[in-house]
Amino acid sequence: MGDWPRLAAIRITTKVMKRAAYLLLVLGLLAAARAKGQTVTLKGSDLSLQKVLSAVKSQTGFRASGNKEVFAIAKPVTIDVKKMALADFLELIFKNQPLTYEMLGRSIIVSRKNVGVTPVGPPAIYKASVEIRGRVINERNEPVPGATVGIKDGPFTVATDDIGAFSIFTDRPDAMLVISAIGYQRREVKSNPSQPLNTIVLKVQITQLKGVVVEQVNTGYQLLSKERATGAFSKPDMEVVKNRTSTMDIISRLDGLVPGLVLSPTGQSNTSRYNHSTTRKSTIRGESSVTLPGDPLYVVNGVIVTDFSALNPDDIEDITILKDAAAAAIWGARASNGVIVVTTKSGNKNKRLAVTYSGFINYSGRPNYGKIPMMNSRQYIQAARETFDPVEYPWASLTYEVIAPHEQILYNQYNGLISADQANKSLDSLASLSNTGQIEDLWQRPAFTTNHTVSIGGGNNTYSFYASLGYTGVNNNSPGDQDHSYKLNFSQQLHVGKRIDISLTTSLVNKVTSNKNNITIGNDFLPYQLFKDAAGNPLPMNFLSGYSDSLRRDYQDRSQINLDYYPLSEVDKGNAKRNTLFANVTANIAVSIWKGLRFSGSYGYQTSPGTNTSYWDNSTYSLRQTALSLTEDAGPGGTPIYHFPKNGGVYMTGENNNRNWTVRNQLIYEAKPRNNQDNLLVHLGQETQEMSAHSNTSTLLGYDEALGTYASIDWARMQNGIPGTITGYGFIPYQPFFPLKEKSRFISYFGLASYTFNQKYSVDASWRQDYSSQFGSDLASQDKPVWSIGGKWQIGKEGFMQPLTWLNELGLRGTYGITGNSPYIGSASTYDVLRVISAASQTGLIAGDALTLGQPANRGLAWESTRTINLGIDFSVLNRRLGGSINVYHRKTSDMLGSTSVNPFSGQPSIMGNLGEMTNRGIEISLTSSNIATRDFRWTSSLQFGYNRNKLNSYTKLLPFMNTASFRMGASYLVGYPMNPLFAYRFAGLDNMGDPQIYTAKNGVTKQPGLAEADDLVYMGTRQAPINGSISNVIGYKNFSLTGNIVYSFGAKMRGPVNSLYSGRLATRNNFGAANYSVLFMDRWKKPGDEAFTNVPSYVASASTNWGRRDIQYYTNGDINVVSASYIKLRDITLNYSLSAEVLEILKIQALNVYLQTSNFLIWTANKDGIDPSWQTSTPLHSYSLGVNLSF
Structure with missing residues (x-):
């Protein structure tokens, strides 16, 4: 049953993709049968010009574009031609028309011959009309097809064609044009009648999803056209990333925005020795190693960085996630976990000086301990009375034990120092107290974050720059703690002559933190113990000394x-x-x-x-x-x-x-063979890198x-x-x-090559050879290059697909390649790793400090190798109103690193070696749609879906201790199962003594400790969710927009909350007063017959009795306490308002928008306890932000 969901998902997906591809192919072939190439055959009398041009489109694929007012004055056409060349055909039908045409790409732009010509047809209104023609492009000088162009306050709009061209009529030569497009910022621009063609540049729309307008991907080595890229790349919506102000961590801001990227529960940082433990832990397309960290490689401006948290989110221009071998193989033996490439902002050539300010304040309040089900004071005192056992724990044995106030009262009564009435009054007094308010006031404070960034940028044709100053102040929940970051970023680009371009980017971040001698006081503290009296004086707690x-x-x-x-x-x-x-x-x-x-x-x-x-x-x-x-x-x-x-x-x-340094040199050859019909790109290069770390305390x-x-x-x-x-x-x-x-040192040689034929067929390949001081010195170990090969067919550009007018883009791609995963510094080496033993910490070292063999050399050590197959489809339909991509992948990791036994005469029991094999399979879907797009109202939606299932096929030899119930219960890996498997006992209820029982194969139902065998356990699932993703919606009305992001996670399992007190004293467990327990303790078995109503085992005062007659883990790790970790969460909602063009013109500023955001607002969980699996032992804090973006 465990593999059924995975197999079903893959089979269904494969069938859907096959049938979809087959259907598209059949439709295309049928269309090809009707197509006649670049000639036209047509016969008819008094045909409208629109009908004639429609026939042209169906036969040649060339589409006419023009204002409906233009076609209103067109004369009817009578024609009878066979296989006439398209150019001659157009000359013929426009010969006696009051119209003219222009060929732009595969578009036919129709317009009036001159202003003032008396139109045929209605409209005396056209006699004074002015035609405004133009082209809409983005900031990369690429056309924006499907953009809506209208006259402000006018009744009509037109749409741009495939090359972004438009034509519209008005009675005002300097009319205000209103331009909007999916994924771009709405603009209002005055037309210029002196220019024959108005060029309008659109910027990416704030808070708009832009999945269908992503045109380039950045591998860190090169910029690739998305249209020609064969690999699996993902790009998050950068406006959502920028506006997620509940955290300054970049990885946390990517939550739900990238299919296949899974974040760890909140609070877990990555374990990579390259990236340290400052960035939130994440995985791309599942775990691929048992021993090594699963975090992706982090790259900023083409260079691997050691600390991702030093980035200022306001300085980030673009983020690209590389997933498969074709995308990531160029990064070599450290890229099998994927690569996250960040590009920071730079100056724009020939742009005037621009100054911007971005700032926000985020408030998240105090932890809400009331939502965590611990016993209150009254319940605690009741439990203390019920569990008090002075015979099992006599007063004389507690000299070195913590004796809490409630225990002191009970022992005083038992020893005859106070009466029962006095004891009851004292205990009732404690039961009436609650320290929740004092904990919140004295040991917690509202958490908030402030962030401010001022930037300036601009340039001319020779020199451009971007500079920013930033400050971030973080106040966490601990009073007295301070966290300040001061950030400087300066990027310069210099164009020297006609042949040389130089850029220099400098980033400095000074982080200053301080912490007081705070004591961690949580909801497990004695619930009645106050910290100060009514006068505000601190209260002593000498009993905590032990x-x-x-x-x-x-x-x-x-x-x-x-x-x-x-x-x-x-x-x-x-x-x-x-x-x-x-x-x-x-x-x-x-x-x-x-x-x-x-x-x-x-x-x-x-x-x-x-x-x-x-x-x-x-x-x-x-x-x-x-x-x-x-x-x-x-x-x-x-x-x-x-x-x-x-x-x-x-x-x-x-x-x-x-301290890290990188040197990369490469030769790049780029050409456009066959009269610019093809694209050729070749890279050959060498790279050297050194990473070092030192510390002294x-x-x-x-x-x-x-x-x-x-x-x-x-x-x-x-x-x-x-x-x-x-x-x-x-x-x-x-x-x-x-x-x-x-x-650690690396030296690498690499090559890249790609060729696109006829702008439709692309093939690319990459190769890289890494040599490292961390790998074995044997040539067989070092000579293991990583490589990839991929291809893409842009089937949507085929002539036989042109009749499918609803299809704007369709591309099929596939890749295969090998990537690697390298051991971290000090874990393995081609040389023996020595460690220092301090004479101050080791007796017998008379001569001073000594050296010991910390890690023996393995000259045959190689990196982990991952082979990846990726099949993908990219598409957009319905005038680009719906677009997306689908990827199916299979990853197989071999030569996994682990501890392997060696000859005992070597003096070492084991060394780091290569062993084991793991597979990951999955599917990723990314969809973006424009549901409604009018001049004033916009609604776009986005779906991100990722499914991954992995399996450890083989690993280290199964030693005897591994084939036990206790090992399997806590194992993070087990051959034949996914990573992070979760096992449980088959719980059989309580007996008449309140002891937990389980089902076993050999002994039937039993409560005896140690009788369970490995095969008696039940596999419940994996702790890591196989399904993750998000659903986003952006609704805009005029200058307002509302963005809602929902994240979801399905299929994971976790252990639910259980009582943890079953024997011993109800007292503090350490000198910080941790003494409270789950409210589930009140539901425990208390008398025979209770086993029919509760599954919580009985309390037994004697610890030895508790250990000897039963095993409490039969209950705590029983299958009845395994719950679903699935959830759906409203991650954040953002309300944004941007000032209109008229107001901006009055204020003499370029842009101003204000936004409000709330995070972690609502959640649905599949477990009945309402536990947020991403926080687990604590409750998420609601977060509220107010921000502003201003440009001059």
Whole structure:
């Protein structure tokens, strides 16, 4: 049953695509049978000109375009010709007409011969008419077909043809034209009667989806025409990305916008050693490795970057996601997880100086602990009464245990120190208290983010530039924490003579953060314990020390160290600060050599030096406890002996730097053979890259902040431990100095080639050979090039398809290739990896620090290899009102990295080696439609759908411990199953003692621990959803637009919330007061017969009894507690208003729009507990933003 959804989806999709392709082919062939090429055959009397031109279109594919007012004055046509050349035919039918025509591409532009000609037909109104002709293009100088052109406040509109041309009549020569198009910003432009052809440039529409107008994709090595690209590329709607102000993380802003891109639950950062842990973890087309991180490769301006979070979203011009081998293979042995290519903004040539401001403020409030089902104070006290067992846990055994106030009351009653009435009154008093309000007021604050960016750009034919200054301030939910980022971006382009172009982009981000000595207080704290009294004074919580009152006073007297604990007073006694500068410099040079041959060089350098300091005063409770453990009692009247400095604090400093450089040189040849009918492009190049990282951490004890002095101590003795202290034993958990260095080098050779024949048939290929210090030195391991080959047939351009007037674009493509996945620095190497053992942390190192073999060399080590087959279709229909793409892929990864056994005489039990195989299969669908498009009202929709199912076919040898129920229960991988499989026991209910039971093959129904075998477990599904995507709608009315983005995830499973207390004391679990439990504890089994009404096991005071007679995991990991992780979420809603052209002209500004946005507003979950699977253990915060964009 587990594979049925995958197989069904793939079979259905394959059948649909096959039948669709077959139908289109049949229709095209039928049309081809009727087509007569570039000649016309027609016979008829008094035919309207429109009918004649319609016959021309059906026979030749050439389409006529003109205002309906033009055709109103046309004379009827009488004609009888056979196989007349099209040019001669047009001359004949227009010979005696008051009209003229012009051939532009495959369009016939019809217009009046001259103004003032008396029209035939109605309209004396036309006698004074003025014809306005023009062409609508985008910012890349590409035509915009299907655009609507009208006269402001006029009754008529026309549509542009395939080359963007239009013709419209008006009685005003300087009329205001209103132009709108799907995916572009609505414009109002005054016509210029002195120009024979008005050229109007449209910009991408703010908040509009633009899936059908994406024309170019950026691989990081080259810009490709989408029309000719054979690979699987995706581009998100950049306006949605820009306006998602609930986060500054770029990957989080892509949520739901790219089919196949799946984000991890909120809070999980990527684990890539190249990208560090600052960007949200994500995968493209499923997991492809067991050992290595699954994050994609991140590229900015053609260069791999070490930290993606340093980007300012306002500076991003474009994002392209490379998915298959044809798209990503050029990035070599690190691209099997996909590549995300970011291009930042640059200056525009021959544009006047433009200044823009973008800013927003985002508010997300405090965490709502009331939505997390924990016991309230009254329920907690009731549970405490029911579970109190002074026999199992006698008072004398609790000397070194945390005794919470409610337990103190119960023990005082049991020991006869207070009466039952007094105890009940005290407990009732605690039950009436709630600290939820104080936690929210004292330990939480509303979170908000502010972001401001001012940019300036412009240029002439020789020099252009773009510069921006940005600031981001983040206030998280922890009071006292600060996070400030200061950003500078400067991009310059210089055109030297006729042959040389130089560009330089510099990005600097200074991130400064600070944190106070905050204690993490959550909803699992004692629910009745207040932090301050009515007067606002901090309340002591000495019981959290883990010492009884008598023992605490004894320790305090003997050490002369105060052991009182006031959580609120701890906050200002420590701090941590970090200051990091991210610098990214990229230079490019292009030199035209000779007739299409040019040299291109790209040179990148990134560095991120950072310093961090932290200081904890000796009065902090944790340092007082450390000092106590390292203090010797000198006896009555004596002075205690302090091995830990009594004065000053702990001061830690650290510095780190990640430094990367890239050098890429390539020769590029581009030509248009056969009189510009074809396109040829060839790249040959070499690339060298080095990535290095180092860090040093130093610790000083007894540090005086005012004087800058510190104590001299015996580090070795204190780290090894000192016996005989007041607490019996003590040691320090610090190291005086800790260095770390890592370095990795790559050298690569690559080639790219593509050819497009007759603008319809494209084929391309890529090849790259990587050599790295991380791979084995054996030639067989190094000589494993990655490569790809792909082809595309633009069937929509075939002549036999022209009669299908509803079809605007149709392209079929397919690719095959190999990509790689490289081990991270230090995990594997062609050489032995040595690690330092500090003499301060290891006894017996008399001569000082020593080296140990951290990772033995494997000279046969190779990167993981992924073979990918991708079949795709791109289409647009109904005058481009509906467009999209469909991709079906199959990925097979081999030589997976993992730990493999070696000869025991080598001194190492295992090394990193190549083993294992995994497959990923899936389908991706991206659709964009223009549902309604009038002058004032617009409605567009977008659907993103991704399905992926993977399977681990083989891996390391199945060792005995792997074939057990306990291993399988927690396994993140298992041969024969998808990654992240979820297994569960077959729950058989509770017995008459409230103990959980399961079904087993050998022992039937049992509750005995350890009897379950691996085959007794039930496979419930995978933790990673196989189906992900989004549905977006944009509704616009005049200058208003409303955007709604819905994201969905289906098919994943997760363990639902369960009670976690089944034995022991109902008390704090650590010195931070974590003592509360799920409200499900109240539903536990309490007496025989309850097993008919509840599945929550009974509470047993004795831990040994609990472990000996039953296994609680039979319930917590039972199949009844596995729930669906499917959900549909209203990710965000944005209301945008843009000022009209008239108001902008009055204010003398170029553009102004204001928007309101709310995020995480509504969610439907398939689980009955309403848990948001993307947040899991916490609840999402509603987010509200107000933003403005202004251009001068």
